[in-house]
Amino acid sequence: MSSLNDLLASQDALLREAALALPHEFSRCTFGMGPIKQAVYLCLTCATLHGICSSCSIACHTDHEQVELFPKRHFRCDCPTSAIPHHPCTLHQTTEEENGTNQYGQNFRGLFCRCARPYDPKTEQETMIQCLACEDWFHESCLNLRERPPPRESSPDLPDPGDTAAHEDDCSDASSDLPPPLISADDYDSFVCATCVSKVPTLRRYAGTKGVIMIVRDVARGSWKRLEGEPSAESQGSLDEPSLDVADPEAATTKRPRSRSSSQNDEREAKRTRLSESPLCLAPAVNHIAQAIFDNKTSGSKDSTHEGVGDIFLTEGFRERWCRCERCLPSLQANPYLLEEEDTYEPPEDPDSGFSLEELGARALERLPRDRAIDGIHAFNGMRDHLLECLRPFAQQGKIVEAADVTQFFEALKEKRHHVN
Incomplete structure (x- = not known):
C-alpha cells in the first residue's frame, strides 16, 4: 500500500505548503x-x-x-x-x-523600472528593488549596481510538487547565481530613486553624505563606485569644514574678528538671541560631487568630472538622523513615510491554517447542528468501511494500490450516490 501512503503524504505536504503560502483568511x-x-x-x-x-x-x-x-x-x-x-x-x-x-x-x-520593461519571473535574472517613495520596482543593473545579465531560458513547465530541491530553487533569490552587486541588501534599509529624490529638497541635500549612499563614476575611468560621506580633500577641500547654521549667512562668510560700532554690536546680539530661539541646522556638510550631479541633470550640462543617476540608498536608522530644523523638516513632513515607518495591512490569520484533513473535517463537524453532524459521521464511517472493503484484496494479494485505484473507488461511490438520489 505504499502508493496510498505516498498519496496521503503528498496531500499533507500540499496542505503544509498552502498554509505557508496563504496563512491568512x-x-x-x-x-x-x-x-x-x-x-x-x-x-x-x-x-x-x-x-x-x-x-x-x-x-x-x-x-x-x-x-x-x-x-x-x-x-x-x-x-x-x-x-x-x-x-x-x-x-x-x-x-x-x-x-x-x-x-x-x-x-x-505591467511595466517596471526606469527601463519600462515587463517583469517575467520565468526569465528575469535580477532582484528588483522597490523605491520607498514612488513604490516602483527597479533592476539592480538599472541602478548601476551590476552589469545587466542575459535573460535565462524560459521554463514554462512547473516543478514537481514533490521535488523539494526544485521548489527551494524557485523560491531563492533571482540573483543568487550572479556576482554580488555593488551594494547588497544588508548595506541599506531603504532605496529612493533619483526622480523622487529630486522632488524632496532634504533628500537632495543629504545625498552622498554619511548613511545616504549614491552610486557615481569618474567619467575618465568609467567604473561605478559608492559615494558616502565627505569626499577626500584633494577632490573637495571645502567639504572638510564644519557645517554652519544656514540661518546665519554672515557667519558663513566671516573669517576674522571685525571692529563694530555699538549699534552693530547690539544688532549682532539681537540676531544671536533670535537664533538661539530656533533649532540650528544639524544636516551634514553637503557632498559637492552629489550636488554637482543633480545640478548637471537639472541644467542638462555634461561639464562634470563625475556622473551618476541620483538614486540614494538610506542605511538603517535614517529616520532618526534627519535634521528637523525649519529648513529641513517641511519637505520631510510632506512625505510622512520618511519620518515614520508605515503599517501595511495584512488579512487576519486563517484559523484553519496548518490543520490536517482529519482536523479540518472535525472542525467542520463541530460547526454543524447536532443532527447534521451525526449524519455526517455516519456517512464518513460508511465510506471508510466501503474503502477498507475495496482495499482488503490488495492487502491479501500483496498488490500495490495505485492512484488510479483510489480514483476509481471514488468515481464508483459518486455513481452509486447518483443512482440513489
Whole structure:
C-alpha cells in the first residue's frame, strides 16, 4: 500500500505548503477600510488594468492571470467598483463608484523600472528593488549596481510538487547565481530613486553624505563606485569644514574678528538671541560631487568630472538622523513615510491554517447542528468501511494500490450516490 501512503503524504505536504503560502483568511474585501497601505495585485485577465486586494485576488480572481505589485500606500481595492466591469465582487456585494484617489503608475500597465520593461519571473535574472517613495520596482543593473545579465531560458513547465530541491530553487533569490552587486541588501534599509529624490529638497541635500549612499563614476575611468560621506580633500577641500547654521549667512562668510560700532554690536546680539530661539541646522556638510550631479541633470550640462543617476540608498536608522530644523523638516513632513515607518495591512490569520484533513473535517463537524453532524459521521464511517472493503484484496494479494485505484473507488461511490438520489 505504499502508493496510498505516498498519496496521503503528498496531500499533507500540499496542505503544509498552502498554509505557508496563504496563512491568512481571505473572506473580507478591504474596500470598506478606505485607502490604506496594502498588498495589491494586478489582474491581467480583466478588461481594465486596476488593482485588487489580496482577498479578492483569491476569492474573486482565482482563475485569472495576476501580477503581484506588493504594497502600495493609500490604495483602495478596485474589485467591487465599476472600474472592473462584468466581474462582480463576491466579498463586497454592492457595486461602488470608481476610486478617485488611487494612483495608477506604470506598474498597472505591467511595466517596471526606469527601463519600462515587463517583469517575467520565468526569465528575469535580477532582484528588483522597490523605491520607498514612488513604490516602483527597479533592476539592480538599472541602478548601476551590476552589469545587466542575459535573460535565462524560459521554463514554462512547473516543478514537481514533490521535488523539494526544485521548489527551494524557485523560491531563492533571482540573483543568487550572479556576482554580488555593488551594494547588497544588508548595506541599506531603504532605496529612493533619483526622480523622487529630486522632488524632496532634504533628500537632495543629504545625498552622498554619511548613511545616504549614491552610486557615481569618474567619467575618465568609467567604473561605478559608492559615494558616502565627505569626499577626500584633494577632490573637495571645502567639504572638510564644519557645517554652519544656514540661518546665519554672515557667519558663513566671516573669517576674522571685525571692529563694530555699538549699534552693530547690539544688532549682532539681537540676531544671536533670535537664533538661539530656533533649532540650528544639524544636516551634514553637503557632498559637492552629489550636488554637482543633480545640478548637471537639472541644467542638462555634461561639464562634470563625475556622473551618476541620483538614486540614494538610506542605511538603517535614517529616520532618526534627519535634521528637523525649519529648513529641513517641511519637505520631510510632506512625505510622512520618511519620518515614520508605515503599517501595511495584512488579512487576519486563517484559523484553519496548518490543520490536517482529519482536523479540518472535525472542525467542520463541530460547526454543524447536532443532527447534521451525526449524519455526517455516519456517512464518513460508511465510506471508510466501503474503502477498507475495496482495499482488503490488495492487502491479501500483496498488490500495490495505485492512484488510479483510489480514483476509481471514488468515481464508483459518486455513481452509486447518483443512482440513489
